[in-house]
Amino acid sequence: MQASPFARVLFALYVVLVSYASLYPMTGWRVPGAPLFAFLSTPWPPYNTRFDIAVNVLGYLPYGLLCVLAFHPKLRGLAALALAVTSALVLSLGLETTQNFIALRHASTLDMAANTAGAMAGAAAGLAFAPWLLHAGPLRRLRGRLFQQGLAADLGLAVLGLWLFVQLNPAMLLFGSGDLRDLFATPEGPAHAPSVFVGIEALTVACNVVAVALLVSLLASEPRFVRIEVASLVLAALGLRTAAYAIVMRAEDVFAWLTRGAVQGLIAGVVAAWLIAGIPRTLRIVLAALLVMSAAILVNLAPANPYLAATLAVWRQGHFLNFNGLTRLVAAAWPFAALAYLIYFAALRGER
Secondary structure, X not given: OOOOHHHHHHHHHHHHHHHHHHHOOOOOEOOOOOOOOHHHHOOOOOOOOHHHHHHHHHHHHHHHHHHHHHHOOOOOHHHHHHHHHHHHHHHHHHHHHHHHXXXXXXXXXXXXXXXXXXXXXXXXXXXXXXXXXXXXXXXXXXXXXXXXXXXXXXXXXHHHHHHXXXXXXXXXXXXXXXXXXXXXXXXXXXXXXXXHHHHHHHHHHHHHHHHHHHHHHHHEOXXXXXXXXXXXXXXXXXXXXXXXXXXXXXXXXXXOOOOHHHHXXXXXXXXXHHHHOOOOHHHHHHHHHHHHHHHHHHHHHOOXXXXXXXXXXXXXXXXXHHHHHHHHHHHHHHHHHHHHHHHHHHHHHHHO
């Protein structure tokens, strides 16, 4: 029985994401006026809500689950549970202590307790479902049937998973990852006609749909599965997009993301992806890389959308501030992660 490289990739990735979310917005650094570990002896803050506690518990549920799966079968039972809980406690302690250096963050033992409880619950689920997920369960069989085996395929699936994750940010264009404008203080450009925004949005959506479809085709175990996999992935992304709007918007704005540009881009992207699914592998790698970066350039050139801005004005980030910051980071970095993966994938093919 072998370990799962995919579970280890996901676990490492999740540790990075949890760390960033805990330290967001990563600004306002200062020298703390009290001892670093003074918060360990202070009473639990009275202003924590049930929502805050639930978010901390749920945030570490995947941590415990992935930790157990990442070290299975080397560690099982109580040893795996102890590792997940202890490492979650150490990670949470380190992050809470680091929050002392950030003016907008507040270290709390209640957060640590909630994080550890979430990791324990996730680890218990991991122990219960490890055979079903990693051995001969239906999910493992489905993954083996649809996608290639090996670390390269695991990394590619992780890249696709991150693409799905960024669709949970309602503030960006549909599939519009790679926006780096927050890093640069650039003056606003002149006003543009609505048709300019519609055109850029359509091209952005189409480029991303085709790029993701090409990436899926590189990972698929058989060509006959590619179109089904691409359709399922795009539908899942649209479902997540709708869910994001349903959570943070008014009921009438749930489909505000479905603009004319988005519809045009979806249609063009799906048709193009359908037609070019069978082109040579090397050409697919090159074309996917070009489309990923082209879409990122378009995102950074896109003028502000007044309608989207008006819709998002009703969004009070509040409890979702950390999550929004995390999705923005992943969205900004995704094209570069996808490009790095395509280069890595091409290098592996060249060695064979």
